[in-house]
Amino acid sequence: VTTATAAVAGHVDPVASPPRTLRLALLGFGSVGSAVARLAHDSPLHPARVTAALVRDVRRDRGPASQGIALASDASSVLASRPDVVIEALGGREPARSLVIDALARGVPVVSANKSLLAWHGDEVLAAAEAARTPLRYEAAVMAGVPFLCAFADRPFAASVHGFTAIVNGTCNFILSAMSGGRATRQQALAEAQRRGYAEPDPSSDVSGRDAAEKLCVLLRHFGGWSTTPNDLDVEGIERIDAEDLEQAREFGGVIRPLVSAAWECERPWAIAAPAFIPRTHPLAAVQGVDSGIVIRTRYHGVLTFGGPGAGPEVTAATLLDDAVTAARPGSSFACAASRRPSWDAPATSWFVRVGAARLPDERDTADLLGSHGVWLKRTSPRDTRRGGERQWALVHADTKPRIESALAALGRAACCDTLAIRAMEA
């Protein structure tokens, strides 16, 4: 088994060959934590096993997954067991933050899938890693199943990134995909996402864009060295998008996807987390269901794309275990704190606009009113009267969000319209 493993990976560790069994300590034993324990136990690829786990209630029956694992409700006894690597699978900000800092201070490498931890406390936990010269890895925090952050570490030319566009929230992408073509309502789609273990315990974090914003912060840190929290960013959710919007997007030759996007080698660095209309030819248009994908713009390597499963306990566990193997290697590099704090703008883009009312005003009047606010129509749909009231969609020329919003607000006041504006991004 050892020989085959080394051959398959194309590389073998120069020191620990054949590899000894990795002793892992889990913080948290929920869906991801128990998948880690199962996978570590089952896997023939690399000997690893979970020896200790922090749980809230040690008496709860956790089935065969917890066999041979010392369960404890106090973190210090878990860390005192001297594991090779700590796998943080608690999620959320505290106690994850304190425990990760504690483990690093003891010189124990930490791997984590926790985007909230990195987004809100990235500076602090990475400074702790740097101070202890101990690895902190977070490959599973964004696009959980896709090993891509690691491809940029220690590769300075590839790391010459100046922007990216990505689908990082599997739940929202799953919901919008399932709603397309009228296959499911939003509620049905969400329920199915939860049933499959894709949706976060609190779905409002997904649909509001908060989860995407946290992952955007992780990406900004990793690719730009930027220290950013979600509070610094323009964030929108998918709450107001319905099946008719998705149908009209198709009529306009595109799809609506939950995106995060940023660029920083321009006059005004910008970063957004928002659903967006993209043309069918956009590389992210093909990313459907719970899959995630990223288009990375680099100076030396042109445009790079990476895609694959974005969520799910099993793929997250597999990535955490791979991170653990890497973090335990002698000479493994450690993350280091970002220091640059930009002020993020939101870009001027085209927009996909919906107006709805019991009775819409004359189309020419609408165009005149929007034009008086400097907003110009590029393309309009026929009017739709399916729901009793009238609805119409349009693509409008590039403009800033405040201008679009004030023009639509004026239209809403003048004609009792309900309006929705979604960004339209080019390839």
Next chain:
Amino acid sequence: VTTATAAVAGHVDPVASPPRTLRLALLGFGSVGSAVARLAHDSPLHPARVTAALVRDVRRDRGPASQGIALASDASSVLASRPDVVIEALGGREPARSLVIDALARGVPVVSANKSLLAWHGDEVLAAAEAARTPLRYEAAVMAGVPFLCAFADRPFAASVHGFTAIVNGTCNFILSAMSGGRATRQQALAEAQRRGYAEPDPSSDVSGRDAAEKLCVLLRHFGGWSTTPNDLDVEGIERIDAEDLEQAREFGGVIRPLVSAAWECERPWAIAAPAFIPRTHPLAAVQGVDSGIVIRTRYHGVLTFGGPGAGPEVTAATLLDDAVTAARPGSSFACAASRRPSWDAPATSWFVRVGAARLPDERDTADLLGSHGVWLKRTSPRDTRRGGERQWALVHADTKPRIESALAALGRAACCDTLAIRAMEA
């Protein structure tokens, strides 16, 4: 600069921080070699410089790119300069093979973009790396601008690959893309590819499929631990595909792309390098021009995709320099030799078939004759008479290559037809 670099990559070397200047020796100073020298000199990201280079003729004027570089026509003096890393940019099998083995034996890490070296002498050079416990890296050998091989090294769960489908020959993809929609003839497309530096010095290696077959061997070794040379594989070129085939592919809802594909967790492991018809919804259908892309099927991570520039001196040089930085790190892993030698089959697939003749036989007769060989039509095109003679295209149900070939040969004999069969692969 150093601090920014460390932050951008998200990781920093634990030992050599701040990094000292890497001293690089080049073997070969052609388009890739001189791009390496230029980029190493220009780059603010990581201090590196080329100190020595092996060239055929030391007196030839190489302009500013060779300033400060000790040029030599004997390899031993280049290796005796004790570089931190040797960058092999000779291409081809010899003297690359001997020089790489020599460098490794001296304990000097080697990086290479040379797929021929890996494909034909992979066992030998990797055994040399293993024996010397010295890194040999080859990220640029396949999909030169895309860092993806590295994402699987030292990640045993991600490395649970059981198959892949990829576009790895930028020249062929550029030619087929440029021929689509009648935008260029094959000759014009090839000339343009050569002008841009995408095409190999000898284009026959690209269009015959030999280049793709060598890269397929590198992928089989990296992802499966398989020891394979191009002689073991079913290889087809794009020589007989013309603009009308590409147009008809579009009518059938797809595109023709130069693919390599393999699967080995099945009853009969198979591997092919051949142009193929794929549906427009296939993830590789969006990979156009000189871009390359790969779809990797894994046990634990589902389906992963990677894409980006596949060729060009600049991106190849950037990847080589990133490999050099990684190879020079203390504790860097080294490649290890593969040992498994399977017998590769070719799979039964659907086929995209063209028949042409001064006058084609009756359509029903054609279907009957093919049916008598067990070959069944799925869809046919209208007949085309643009070139005086008649042409018709069809998609046929899944079958093996020998069966398709014998059926088409029988049709050719019976009705004086010229025939062409291209594989049709599903998503």
